[in-house]
Amino acid sequence: MPVDFDHGPVVDDLTRRTAEFVRTVVMPEEERFGGVAARGGDAMRARLQQAAKDAGIFAPHVPALYGGHGLDMRGRAPVFEEAGYSLFGPLALNIAAPDEGNMHLLEVIATAGQKERYLRPLATGAMRSCFAMTEPAPGAGSDPTALTTRAVKDAGGWRIDGRKWFISGADGAGYAICMARTSGEPGQRGGATMFLVDAGNPGMKIVRHIETLDESLYGGHCEVLFDGCMVAHEAVLGEVDKGFDYAQVRLGPARTTHCMRWLGIARRAQDIAVARAADRRLFGSRLAELGMAQAMIADNEIDIAASRGLIMQACWELDQGRSGAQSTAIAKTFTAEAVWRVVDRSLQICGSLGISGDVLLSRFLREVRPFRIYDGPSETHRWAIARRVVRRHHDSRPDAP
Template sequence: MIDFSIPEDLVAKRDRVRQWVIDEIIPYETDPRLTQHGPTDGLRQELVEKARAAGLLTIQAPVEYGGWGLSHLEQAVLYEAAGWSTLGPVAMNCAAPDEGNMFLLNKITDAAQAERYLRPVIEGHQRSVFAMTEPDGAGSDPGQLRTTATFDGTHFRIDGLKWLITGANGARTWIIMADLQENPHLPSGPTLFLADGDAPGIVIERVMNSMDRNYVEGHCVVRFDGLSLPREALLGEAGAAFRYAQLRLAPARLTHAMRWLGAAERAQSIAIDHARTRTAFGKPIAEHQGVSFKIADNEIALHHCRLSVWYVAWLLDQGEKARHESSVAKAFVSEELFRVLDRCVQVLGGIGVTEETPVSMLFRDVRGFRLYDGPTEVHQYAIARKVLGGGR
């Protein structure tokens, strides 16, 4: 039996989250600490304390860490509500990259690592990064990984250049992907490591100027210059980084979609209000087909994006890996929500390209969704291989 109903207690939680975002978080969208490079860490900390006081901090965390122990379907409902403002997930500590990093760390850290690197992130006291992407190496194709790690039996030495490392500036918990070189002690190959953000050898060269501004402290260029880590810094098994990255990616793709669905729904509500009140040629523009059809197309897209997200969330809740289905959802939802935001800009007319409403900001921010956690074309390639029988 297929059941699309939302339990009453979840409806109440959804409504509570959205109203809290509207009342407490949206006013911060004009705060000067929401900069070209995203919210400052100072703004994040203030928002986190508001969420903590409201009992809405890191609700996705396991119960043993003080969270609500949400299923993926429950996350879908509540993240959409949080995403009504791009600052909502930041405040509630369920924004990227921390949300995906917490998910991964909860799966593969040992007890000591969890206390040192995971718990402070769950509690909102520090941020995390996932350092994989490189300017001349790993990205859409992680197999091009060029950052190296050497091991002498006691310490790892990491050297390499990364970029587009989201939130690196000021982050304390670092997950670093490097290619472990041949050695007599451990298997070689792409490997994950844990590090403190203030460790000597982590050099943040600059914050990159980017179109979006919804990620805390933006995206950075980072150099690892002789970063020395003890054996205990090994995260999981040596040589298993790609497997762990896949473990993180399927849910992370989906939570991106959940949050952006809320943002797109808000933009649609703003476009609807404008279409009802703005007049042209003797009547509200909502009565012109050119506008009303855009509103209708948006409603169709939002409905099907939500169903796509819910389906993959259901699969994950059944214990499925859902790699293929999450790729389908990521490609479909990211492209459709971009079109939704584009149509909202068009309905708003001239003010759609100004900051008189948040729609222009949301339009710029959602553009990155078509690239992050794999560009649409990479997912299309994987989908086609699966359908045509060449993939797994």
């Protein structure tokens, strides 16, 4: 079955209106605060999200039942890319991580009551959330089976104990989706459960903000302690011991939407570089007429086009109900590295201007570098990609056991 690249008039119109909104409403706020979300505070978030609602482009990914447009993965790709043209665009449309991935997870797994309590306010922008899985070494990171946080059942519910870190958006989140081990030992597959933990629970404390390269994500990256954190039986999201399976429901689409958003920043960087190269004169000609600059501009276009194609392939597989494990891993690995190359080349083309704060290229460079680690480092994805290829070869042999 061929991949259909025709999005249709509804998606095309939403894409166009998102592009216009980002350039006229969002980018001035991004410039004002230098791409650092914390400088704008909650007032900025509320202002941008209300403007997106007024423009009719808010929450393109959630069902109409919760006030969204209900786009499938293929439909999201061009809209998310246009939103990602600004660091604050995804926040404005309520498609930023980790909330966007959590909305998808809750839509698929949560009970009707949980959807009303947790999904609806998240989808409308009334509340933010975080996803608490990553732990300090030797706990869960690139290898989620190393999970050490424990949840023990008692008569009143569950007690959660453990330390999480790099929990994106934790500061100010209305609740956390916490992954804790309910059976087995660290290193064993299975035995994890997801819990919904409300902010204000005395057993959940933000220890600190972790200083990082990137600063555009709202709510920062935090270390969070679960110490005798008591939750009711109704706080279990899905079934007990099925947490690792549910994580895959979230991670594949979330990796792909990350790619869509960062592709927007790559295009922005390319546009800045091309504009500079077209105007800057040196050595008796325009920069854009010099072969080395042309090569970098061309390589940027190739990386952007290749990333978009891989994203669409992954989206198509996910929309078909396939696991998409291989295609999302390929798209994530390539796009994360391609986006870095595009921003890096663009900064090089702009020279001292690119390094300066007069344009946001240096901020973009700091923001995109962690993407090669977030949602699985490139090395882990390459290992998984190769294993699947070898397994497929082995399984295709007529003498395979």
